[in-house]
Amino acid sequence: MITKNLLSILTLSALMMACGSKSNEQEETSTVDTEADSTAVAEVPSTKEVEAVGIWDKVSVRATPSEDGKWLTSVSLGESLTYLGEEAKDSNDKMYYKIRLNDGKEGWVRYEFVVPEAKPAVFVNESDLYNRPDLLTKSDKKFSKMDIIAVKQAQDDWVEVTGKRTNGKWIESGWVRKSNISYEPVDIAMAKFAKPAMETEDPDSRAKKLEEILNNVDLSSSAFVVDIKAALDEIKLNAGSSEEVDATAEEEDSMEMEDEEAMEEDRQE
Structure with missing residues (x-):
């Protein structure tokens, strides 16, 4: 009887140990899977940082996305910067972009004055503006020499640009021939x-x-x-x-004065 009871106890203990081992394996597997999932999530960037260009001069950079935000510095026309992928609206429903300058300073600017995913350039020749990269789509607008713009993309001999024309009133976009622009910083x-x-x-x-x-x-x-x-x-x-x-005029005036003096002397004689 004792032998049977002892055997039963040993059998039950073995079963409990086997269940405990299996449970531990499941927990370890679950922990490993969780860690792997956590690592995978961490590798996905939360924002998309891209090159950008300032297309207006002396644009305020503020600590918060608001006109009342603390003024930090200003962006120059044609300045290269980084768009950090964050956007926000103020209480007046005005959109702001978060950007980083080349010195590492970060802040918020009005979205109209920054073009993400673009490079700065300048016109070295007067250039017609086209609605599409096709000679048949020529508009009645022109960019002037020394107009600074942002180049958004290229297609064959064309580039899509955004900026203010010398004779324009506001920011405009369109296509121009790439031979008319320079990317040189100088x-x-x-x-x-x-x-x-x-x-x-x-x-x-x-x-x-x-x-x-x-x-x-x-x-x-x-x-x-x-x-x-x-x-x-x-x-x-x-x-x-x-x-x-001016010298000729002075000489003529001097001669007229001399003639008048001579005539006055003749009358007195």
Whole structure:
């Protein structure tokens, strides 16, 4: 009887140990699977960071997506930056993009002034704007030389661009021939400074600004140097012509005064 009871106890113990071992194996397998799933989820990025371009000058970068957010810095026209894949609207339903500048500073800007998945470029020639990459779709709009834009994509001999035209009122998009643009940073920088300088009304101020730009060695390799020199030479030529006209006018006035004095002397005699 004792032997039978002992055998029963041993059999029951073996069964319990087997069940416990199986349970532990299941728990370990479950733990491994959970860890694997957790790792897989962690590898999926939560945001998509892409290249972007600022297409408006002096755009405010703020600490929060709001006009009332703390001002951090500003984005320059044609500046390269990174779009962090985050968007938000303020209380006035205005959309903001979160961006990172080249110095690592992050903040929020109005979405209209940033083009994600694009590269900066500048027009080196006047260019017609097309609705599609097809010569048959030419519009009545043109981009001017030194207009800075964002290039969104390329197709054969065409590129899709977004930016403000010199003669436009707001930001526009379309297609242009890629031979009319430059991606060189020095050309983009030269256009950024030279274009407003060339539009200065006062000739003396315009000449001074252009001379300062030409004396900047960092911009000396730009394709626009020739245009700047030509504009400066024109100012000097016009100034020389004006001086000649003024000198001739003064000489004529002097001669008239001498004639009047001579006539007065004759009358007195």
